[in-house]
Amino acid sequence: MNTFHVSRRSFLKRCTMLAAATGLPLWFVERQLSAAEEPANKPPGPNDRPGVALIGCGGQGKNDAKNAVNWGDIVAVCDVDDQHAASAVKQFTVEGKAPKAYSDFRRVLERDDVHVLVNGTPDHWHTLINLGAARAKKDVYAEKPLTLTIAEGRRIVEAVQKSGIILQTGTQQRSSQRFRLACELVRNGRLGKLQQARVWLPAGLRDGPFKSSPVPAGLNWDFWQGQAPAADYVTERCHAKFRFWYEYSGGTMTDWGAHHNDIAYWAIGLIAPTKVESKHFSEPIPGGFNAYADYEVNYTYANGVGLQINTTKDDSIYGEHLNPQGQPNGIRFEGTDGWIWVNRDGIKASNPELLKTPLPADAVHLYQSKNHMANFFDCVRSRQLPICDVETGHRSATMCHLGAISLRTGKSLTWDSTVEQFTGEHAKEANGYLVREMRAPYDYSFVS
Numbered sequence: 001m002n003t004f005h006v007s008r009r010s011f012l013k014r015c016t017m018l019a020a021a022t023g024l025p026l027w028f029v030e031r032q033l034s035a036a037e038e039p040a041n042k043p044p045g046p047n048d049r050p051g052v053a054l055i056g057c058g059g060q061g062k063n064d065a066k067n068a069v070n071w072g073d074i075v076a077v078c079d080v081d082d083q084h085a086a087s088a089v090k091q092f093t094v095e096g097k098a099p100k101a102y103s104d105f106r107r108v109l110e111r112d113d114v115h116v117l118v119n120g121t122p123d124h125w126h127t128l129i130n131l132g133a134a135r136a137k138k139d140v141y142a143e144k145p146l147t148l149t150i151a152e153g154r155r156i157v158e159a160v161q162k163s164g165i166i167l168q169t170g171t172q173q174r175s176s177q178r179f180r181l182a183c184e185l186v187r188n189g190r191l192g193k194l195q196q197a198r199v200w201l202p203a204g205l206r207d208g209p210f211k212s213s214p215v216p217a218g219l220n221w222d223f224w225q226g227q228a229p230a231a232d233y234v235t236e237r238c239h240a241k242f243r244f245w246y247e248y249s250g251g252t253m254t255d256w257g258a259h260h261n262d263i264a265y266w267a268i269g270l271i272a273p274t275k276v277e278s279k280h281f282s283e284p285i286p287g288g289f290n291a292y293a294d295y296e297v298n299y300t301y302a303n304g305v306g307l308q309i310n311t312t313k314d315d316s317i318y319g320e321h322l323n324p325q326g327q328p329n330g331i332r333f334e335g336t337d338g339w340i341w342v343n344r345d346g347i348k349a350s351n352p353e354l355l356k357t358p359l360p361a362d363a364v365h366l367y368q369s370k371n372h373m374a375n376f377f378d379c380v381r382s383r384q385l386p387i388c389d390v391e392t393g394h395r396s397a398t399m400c401h402l403g404a405i406s407l408r409t410g411k412s413l414t415w416d417s418t419v420e421q422f423t424g425e426h427a428k429e430a431n432g433y434l435v436r437e438m439r440a441p442y443d444y445s446f447v448s
């Protein structure tokens with residue numbers, strides 16, 4: 001038996017095992033694995049490890065940095081909370097070599113041996129730090145949602161394109177095979193004509209009123225608040241819970257929405273909806289979290305496709321299934337010939353044949369990445385666009401912001417994506433949410 005037959009047999013065996021383990025169809029796994037012979041994900045050589053700085057050493061920042069050490073060396077960490085910075089120094093010390101700790105990211109940007117940033121700060125800090133990265137010519141793995149406002153988005157797109165840096169948005173579901181499979185099938189008409197996409201996001205937290213308290217030692221609360229209006233320190237405004245306040249984020253619409261709405265956007269394949277309307281089902285508690293927790297948002301696209309975003313209380317804000325019989329978070333695509341459901345647990349269809357039948361060779365294939373961080377570092381080396389480049393990250397965040405603006409105004413709105421403005425009735429009020437006044441000194445001049 002020749003070596004071709006042996007390696008072909010072991011290749012097929014590997015594919016069968018992987019298909020069984022992942023629940024993905026065999027044809028899709030075979031295509032994946034044969035594409036895997038590309039240099040993608042190749043570990044860098046000893047002289048090919050960029051210096052990495054982690055800005056924002058909270059839950060996700062440390063998670064991302066832990067991933068990044070497969071391709072680079074953490075040489076600096078930065079946080080406005082000394083305890084978070086100290087914990088990151090401890091975590092990323094290798095063989096007695098500790099990364100240096102900073103409290104002002106601008107000092108990190110001055111270092112020549114920092115080539116790459118991981119930006120794991122809260123949403124209201126994303127843009128200024130990413131703009132600083134563009135000005136200092138550092139590549140950046142930028143956590144989602146890319147921006148706090150739609151106006152920030154256009155600004156960061158222009159800055160990144162002008163500077164030539166690589167920016168990967170942290171919407172890692174695009175690098176997950178099952179989400180790409182779902183999107184490719186939808187794009188290639190496997191469901192016939194796509195009529196409706198439905199997204200379920202975990203409901204937000206409805207809690208409060210909260211009491212203010214002294215600022216914890218080691219936290220620079222003024223710096224943490226940055227561009228947002230100054231408020232007394234309240235524990236629930238700060239670490240991790242900031243996402244339930246409009247001052248710093250947009251509730252689950254921009255948090256989980258940055259992932260699932262992004263997949264709907266990828267499958268639908270149009271830049272933006274033309275109409276958005278919404279309703280909310282509970283009022284925020286005065287003095288508590290102010291982002292709507294339970295809501296429904298309906299988008300309409302120019303080709304007649306609808307996208308409905310709903311919240312579910314059956315999953316926690318961390319995505320755990322609180323009620324396994326209930327409605328999980330995820331995305332359902334409905335077409336004239338059937339439906340596909342996909343989430344982080346799996347993919348299924350109205351008829352299993354919809355998944356099993358291979359796509360033809362001339363089918364539309366979407367950008368393929370098997371690991372979001374690996375794709376970023378590959379692009380750092382190749383200078384090619386990553387899977388979730390700045391424009392994609394901006395357009396995907398825009399979908400979430402449009403929903404949040406509709407919820408906040410309570411109005412049915414018309415969106416013109418070519419000029420990135422609302423038009424028609426209520427345009428004046430809605431356009432007021434596209435940009436926010438930034439509190440000095442944390443405005444654009446902060447990183448100029």
Ligand SMILES: NC(=O)c1ccc[n+]([C@@H]2O[C@H](COP(=O)([O-])OP(=O)(O)OC[C@H]3O[C@@H](n4cnc5c(N)ncnc54)[C@H](O)[C@@H]3O)[C@@H](O)[C@H]2O)c1
Nearest residue numbers: 056057058059060079080081084120121123143144239240
């Ligand atoms: N991709 C994902 O799956 C995923 C998951 C969770 C969170 N996230 C995103 O990651 C970001 C952080 O979320 P988190 O849950 O880790 O929040 P977190 O509150 O745990 O961490 C944020 C950290 O940033 C620090 N920080 C704030 N302003 C700073 C500044 N100007 N300079 C330096 N540090 C600053 C905070 O002190 C804190 O340590 C959010 O944008 C969130 O949407 C993404």
